[in-house]
Amino acid sequence: MDFSSKLLEQAVDEMSQLPGIGKRTALRLVLHLLKQPEEQTLRLSDALTKLRKDIKLCRNCFNISDTELCEICANPSRSAEIVCVVEDIRDVMAIENTGQYRGHYHVLGGKISPMDGIGPSQLTIKPLIEKVAEGKIEEIIFALSSTLEGDTTNFYIFKQLEGTNVKTSTIARGISVGDELEYADEVTLGRSITNRIPFENSMKG
Amino acid sequence: MDFSSKLLEQAVDEMSQLPGIGKRTALRLVLHLLKQPEEQTLRLSDALTKLRKDIKLCRNCFNISDTELCEICANPSRSAEIVCVVEDIRDVMAIENTGQYRGHYHVLGGKISPMDGIGPSQLTIKPLIEKVAEGKIEEIIFALSSTLEGDTTNFYIFKQLEGTNVKTSTIARGISVGDELEYADEVTLGRSITNRIPFENSMKG
Structure with missing residues (x-):
């Protein structure tokens, strides 16, 4: 892709580093940002910077935390x-x-x-x-x-x-609630039979 | 969605403002950035900020330009x-x-x-x-x-x-090069017949 602007090219390059986002999608996203008020882009880049710099992991469980x-x-x-x-x-x-x-x-x-x-x-x-x-x-x-x-x-x-x-x-592994039995894979179905539970328990929750 | 961190929530909120990116995708993208080296996120937010602040439109044709x-x-x-x-x-x-x-x-x-x-x-x-x-x-x-x-x-x-x-x-509107005629829509096919071109011309380019 030939870009008429280095700034645009850099933004598209960085955006396309994200998983599932190719060059074309990245270009679409970046051009969308350009059409929106400047604040939206600044809020986005600010939120990303702050997140990366200030985020903590809980010292007990390693969950993301402030x-x-x-x-x-x-x-x-x-x-x-x-x-x-x-x-x-x-x-x-x-x-x-x-x-x-x-x-x-x-x-x-x-x-x-x-x-x-x-x-x-x-x-x-x-x-x-x-x-x-x-x-x-x-x-x-x-x-x-x-x-x-x-x-x-x-x-x-x-x-x-x-x-x-x-x-x-x-x-527990088993058939999802609401799923048709005939479409379940054999491994899941097999395990759900082996690990069957008392019927009374199935009425809870 | 309940977030364990305000910083994370803000980043996801801003990311999901982009077209075609919902909350779940935004969360996936943001968590991906958190797993990558800090520089990647900083480069992305820097590129976006610079783009939005410094980009110019060509004064003649309004193309994006530096x-x-x-x-x-x-x-x-x-x-x-x-x-x-x-x-x-x-x-x-x-x-x-x-x-x-x-x-x-x-x-x-x-x-x-x-x-x-x-x-x-x-x-x-x-x-x-x-x-x-x-x-x-x-x-x-x-x-x-x-x-x-x-x-x-x-x-x-x-x-x-x-x-x-x-x-x-x-x-010119017409059948795409390489396309099968039978799958073309009537309007396009109709126009391509009305606006037919001398056969010699079709051999150029």
Whole structure:
């Protein structure tokens, strides 16, 4: 693409670094910004700069936070004995949206994935093991994606926890509520039969 | 969506102001930036700020430019007698990419569209008429999209040019090169028959 302006080219180049945004989309976005009042662009770049410079990770759970301790960890009405291990902050938001969980979280920051060069040391596994070693945690709930990487990460942490008396569990896999049985994949359907639950339990929540 | 951080929320809010980017995509983009080195975010916000503050429009053709007069208008080897009227800078880039055009452009900055509240006064139609009045332009080529708004804009400018002896033309509408005839719409096919060209001409370019 030939640009008539270096400034435009730079903006499009930087914008197209974002995942899923190619040069054409980047150009469309940048030209849109140029048509809007100047303040909109300044607010955007200001918000991005501030975010990157001032954002903190909660020192307890590694959730994104404006303060040293995130709102969830600082909330005395939530039980610190149960810790839900998730991949990233979007999973925290998704679980929080259900309103069903009153424990703490632990954000790993990714999954073990040798293909992408991500090993255990790049994730916050060590602080989790240390928290468990302090003896205040009763149950760890694994809530990672049900992929090869997710399962590997679960298993790695599980192995690290051997010898401690913490209870481990994983979120239930099964047919989504509202889904037709015939369209479910065999693995999910198989697991949902193996891990069937008492009918009375299915009427809760 | 509940955010654990005000900074994050602001960045997502601003990002989701962009066309085609919803809250979820914005969150994905922002979290991606957080995982990348700090410089990437700073370069992006810097490029956007600079673009918005320093960008100029060419005083002759209203193309985006770093200088008073854009590269095309400043190029002495291009003929200023032919002016191609386009909607925005992306059209300039598209036509430039063909390598077939050696004249000047005139960027309108949009199309007349009462539905979107865009009238002739918001576009650069007046400067175009003034350029024509100076008598140096021989031909105006309309290259707007073939939509109701595009046709309206063409016709409005055409009417404004009455009384001047400038030649007006419009880019050819027809079946795209490589397209199957049977899938073409009737209007395009009809026009391509009405405006048929000598066979010898079709072998050029």
